Amino acid sequence: TPALPAPPQTVEPAPPVLNVRYSDEEMKVPNLLSLDIYPTSEKDQPVMIFVHGGGWTNGDKFPADAKPAAFNARGWVFVSVNYRLLPEVDVIQQVKDVARSIAWAKQNIAQYGGDPARLFLMGHSAGAHLVSLIGVDETYLRGAGLSFGDIRGIVSLDTQTYNMAKLMSNLEPGRGGVYYNAFGDDPKHWRRMSPQTYVEAGKDIPPFAIIYTKSEGLGGRFSKQFYASLQKADVHSVLIPALEETRWEANENFGLLNDRVSDIVFRWLGELLKEP
Numbered sequence: 001t002p003a004l005p006a007p008p009q010t011v012e013p014a015p016p017v018l019n020v021r022y023s024d025e026e027m028k029v030p031n032l033l034s035l036d037i038y039p040t041s042e043k044d045q046p047v048m049i050f051v052h053g054g055g056w057t058n059g060d061k062f063p064a065d066a067k068p069a070a071f072n073a074r075g076w077v078f079v080s081v082n083y084r085l086l087p088e089v090d091v092i093q094q095v096k097d098v099a100r101s102i103a104w105a106k107q108n109i110a111q112y113g114g115d116p117a118r119l120f121l122m123g124h125s126a127g128a129h130l131v132s133l134i135g136v137d138e139t140y141l142r143g144a145g146l147s148f149g150d151i152r153g154i155v156s157l158d159t160q161t162y163n164m165a166k167l168m169s170n171l172e173p174g175r176g177g178v179y180y181n182a183f184g185d186d187p188k189h190w191r192r193m194s195p196q197t198y199v200e201a202g203k204d205i206p207p208f209a210i211i212y213t214k215s216e217g218l219g220g221r222f223s224k225q226f227y228a229s230l231q232k233a234d235v236h237s238v239l240i241p242a243l244e245e246t247r248w249e250a251n252e253n254f255g256l257l258n259d260r261v262s263d264i265v266f267r268w269l270g271e272l273l274k275e276p
Contacts, residue, residue, distance in 0.1 A: 012041040013072040022104035038068035038078040039112040046118040049079045053125025056182040057086045070255025077114035095140050098130050103144035121154045124251045128159035136198040151206040153272045158247045160216045162226035164190035199229040207236035215247035
């Protein structure tokens with residue numbers, strides 16, 4: 001089916017507020033513990049907190065491509081966060097950094113027109129891994145004074161790191177450098193850092209939208225398995241194949257006019273917003 005056109009500009013954006021510190025911890029690189037806020041002219045809007053990718057070693061919150069304008073037009077406040085990178089900190093600390101940015105938003109986003117009771121997460125690639133882990137292992141949210149109940153939904157935009165042990169055993173020779181760099185070679189640590197490890201019924205895991213592209217390979221096997229585990233645990237979840245795109249194209253195209261994937265995601269988010 002052809003993609004639906006984006007809705008007309010119904011909500012006026014307001015000037016972005018860039019490089020807002022969300023933590024007073026030390027950082028070697030400027031602005032890594034900061035976030036950018038893209039408010040609208042309205043109040044009490046739902047909030048999408050976006051976490052960039054980059055193999056846990058690079059990437060940046062700015063400029064976030066078409067996403068800020070797309071969310072603003074639909075009446076959302078959009079927040080793009082940075083986090084400290086390898087090798088300055090390990091991936092566990094990166095997850096904690098992101099959780100801290102969510103806590104900052106919970107406490108402060110009303111000043112920028114956001115509704116702190118309607119916080120959503122979205123991550124791309126390595127960022128998708130970070131938000132997925134936050135969404136299934138409540139340890140990180142609790143460490144920031146939050147709980148699963150503070151997150152209304154999660155959009156995971158193409159990562160294959162839901163089950164690290166299976167990923168590592170399926171990697172082609174010489175292709176695993178980015179993963180060994182981030183997660184080492186201890187299978188116990190792989191399990192700790194795998195979102196799939198923590199999926200079980202009765203935990204109030206937030207709703208998930210899982211997008212996979214042709215970059216994942218193996219027909220989206222890891223995304224499908226993670227989705228299946230969420231379904232088995234009665235977690236509200238949706239699986240969105242995007243095999244016409246690479247991981248990076250899916251990120252760059254998200255929110256553009258006639259982008260099929262983001263049209264599906266916005267409809268899904270709209271349904272979640274109707275829930276009490």
